[in-house]
Amino acid sequence: xxxxxxxxxxxxxxxxxxxxxxxxxxxxxxxxxxxxxxxxxxxxxxxxxxxxxxxxxxxxxxxxxxxxxxxxxxxxxxxxxxx
Amino acid sequence: xxxxxxxxxxxxxxxxxxxxxxxxxxxxxxxxxxxxxxxxxxxxxxxxxxxxxxxxxxxxxxxxxxxxxxxxxxxxxxxxxxxxxxxxxxxxxxxxxxxxxxxxxxxxxxxxxxxxxxxxxxxxxxxxxxxxxxxxxxxxxxxxxxxxxxxx
Numbered sequence: 207x208x209x210x211x212x213x214x215x216x217x218x219x220x221x222x223x224x225x226x227x228x229x230x231x232x233x234x235x236x237x238x239x240x241x242x243x244x245x246x247x248x249x250x251x252x253x254x255x256x257x258x259x260x261x262x263x264x265x266x267x268x269x270x271x272x273x274x275x276x277x278x279x280x281x282x283x284x285x286x287x288x289x
Numbered sequence: 290x291x292x293x294x295x296x297x298x299x300x301x302x303x304x305x306x307x308x309x310x311x312x313x314x315x316x317x318x319x320x321x322x323x324x325x326x327x328x329x330x331x332x333x334x335x336x337x338x339x340x341x342x343x344x345x346x347x348x349x350x351x352x353x354x355x356x357x358x359x360x361x362x363x364x365x366x367x368x369x370x371x372x373x374x375x376x377x378x379x380x381x382x383x384x385x386x387x388x389x390x391x392x393x394x395x396x397x398x399x400x401x402x403x404x405x406x407x408x409x410x411x412x413x414x415x416x417x418x419x420x421x422x423x424x425x426x427x428x429x430x431x432x433x434x435x436x437x438x439x440x441x
Contacts, residue, residue, distance in 0.1 A: 213336055213408035214419045262406070265341035281338060281406075285422035288335070288366065288407025289322055289378050289398060 207274075209242075211252070212283035215259065218252035228274075235261045236270040238280060253282070260285055290361040291354065293346040295337060297369040300376040305363055312360040314383035318390035320398045326373035329413045335368040335377065338406035342366075345405045349397060357393040359384050364397060366407065396433050403430040 209224050216222045232241050239253045239261075253259065261268055262281040274280070290312060292305075302321065309317055324333045350362040361383035367376065380397040384390040409420040 210338070212338060212406070213410070262338070262341060265338070265344060267404075281341075283338070283406065284408065284419065286403065286406050287409045287420045287422050288337070288405050289402040289426075 207277060208279045210279065210281040212281065214284060215252045215282050219246070219248045233273060234270070235263065235268060235272050235274060235280065238274060239270070239282065258284060291347060291350045292361075292363045292365075293343055293350060294365045295339075295342050295346070295368055296365075297367065300365050300367055300379050302376070302379055305365060305379055305381060309361050309363055309381050309383045312383045314360045314390070315385050316387040316390040317381060317383050318387070318394035319379065319381035320394055321376055322378040322398070324371050324373045324375045324377055330373060330411050331414060332370060332372055332412035333375075333377075334370045334410045334412070334417075335366075336408045336410070337366075337368050341406050346401065349400045349404060352400075353382065353393045353396050356396070357382070357384060357389040359389065359393055362393065362397065364401065366401070366405070368407070399426075399429045399433060402426040 207226055207228065209226055211219050211222055228238055228241055232238050236256055239256055243250045243253050256270055259282055261270055263272060263277045264279050346364045350364055353359060353362050359382050363381040365379045371377065380394060382390045382393040382397065403426055410417055411420055
């Protein structure tokens with residue numbers, strides 16, 4: 207599974223992309239964020255407060271309680287601020 | 290005609306408007322967003338999600354084309370480093386009459402603010418910080434009805 211991080215999530219984790227293979231117990235986007243927290247201090251910092259995070263699965267915005275299903279690409283980022 | 294562009298290059302409004310005026314429309318409306326110089330801001334950087342950004346902007350433009358029967362919808366968004374006064378975003382609509390063009394133009398920029406994956410980082414001298422999302426932007430977008438694939 208390809209992971210992408212943007213804005214301060216990317217900065218805190220220290221990379222914009224990584225590839226992971228989560229265990230079967232990781233079923234939702236929120237499960238994935240919780241599982242990723244153990245990878246580094248940066249991950250722990252970036253993913254500590256899920257209420258500050260938004261996510262996309264295969265380039266579509268999804269709520270954090272969404273099932274991952276057959277997701278190939280998951281992105282974590284703060285609320286968007288374009289325009 | 291839909292035109293969506295996400296690019297580092299400065300936005301050339303003259304070229305964009307000339308293109309949209311060639312559609313034979315009776316009315317063209319546009320909105321330009323600039324980097325504000327208030328609050329001591331000395332620079333701004335725009336990050337985005339390549340691929341998803343363009344897809345979301347095309348989706349917003351297609352919704353506007355269908356809802357207001359537009360002849361054209363244009364969304365041009367700059368990314369990368371910018372300075373106060375630089376154009377960040379330009380949206381324009383072409384329709385037979387002004388009401389459709391004006392309403393659709395407001396829809397494009399309101400929806401872009403909440404539905405397209407861009408992130409701003411402001412610089413004030415040596416201090417750089419990510420801009421927080423504003424509830425007023427969600428309210429502005431909500432007046433057009435529930436979108437597909439909303440972030441919230």
